[in-house]
Amino acid sequence: MRNREETYGLIVETAYKMFAENGFDKTSLAMIAKEVGISKPAIYYYFDSKEKLIDFLFDEICKEIMDQYAFTVEDLTVNNFEQYLLTIGFQMIEEQEKDVHFNKIFNEYILLATRKERYMKQLNKIQKGYFESFSMLMNHGVTIGAINQENVESKSNMLAMVIDNIGNFILTGLELDYKGIWKEAVKSVLLSVRND
Known part of the structure; x- marks a missing residue:
């Protein structure tokens, strides 16, 4: 029992x-x-009530998402920065592929957010935190000389949007080389440093 x-x-x-x-x-x-x-x-x-259960799951999912983008930069150098970026994306892709329910339930919350302000505020907070975390990471990359300063915010936003959209495509069941796509996105933000 x-x-x-x-x-x-x-x-x-x-x-x-x-x-x-x-x-x-x-x-x-x-x-x-x-x-x-x-x-x-x-x-x-x-x-x-069902609403309390829905609220509880939402709060747990939000915590999990925020933990995902709690990047640490203290040990990053020019030599390991690219690998760190790759690892972040690869881990997120693996998590998405392993948990077939995540994107489905998250899309339920997105739909709910169109009708309930509490959900919309929390989803906006998550998105903002996601962009801020990538921005902090990429600006650290500029500081250590791993990334060129030019368009650094656009580069960080691009990476955040690419990894987020990869999750959406995984949900559709479309079989693509998601790790290869992430690798190309990372290479594109580092390319300008290699060409200098």
Whole structure:
């Protein structure tokens, strides 16, 4: 028999998958409870409404995304900067390919954000943080001489947008060389230094 903590984790995991596959509107707490193997009234012990469960998952996903772009620059040098950029993208691509539900549920939240300001504010905060993190990273690259100063903000925005859009294409199931695309994007921002 599962304890409360295990049941709670199973509810969250099951809701994540079912919301991703069926959407928020077509998934009920009763469906989640049935899949978990508990009664509908029992699920209310953990989440007293579907909206609370949706909110909880949203907050957890936002934390996970923000952790992804917590870049560290202290140990970066001209010699390892390119590899660091490549590794960031490769890790994000691998995570996206491994978790087939992430983009689906995230798109549900984007749709929800068009109707609910709380979600829109948080999504804007995430996007802004994403661009700021890439900007900080690329400006550090300028400081250490790994990147040319010219158009550094555009270069950082381009990398942020490329990796974000790769995630969207992975969602469609289109099989492309995503790591190769990321590698070319990274090379394009470093090329101007090599040509100087």
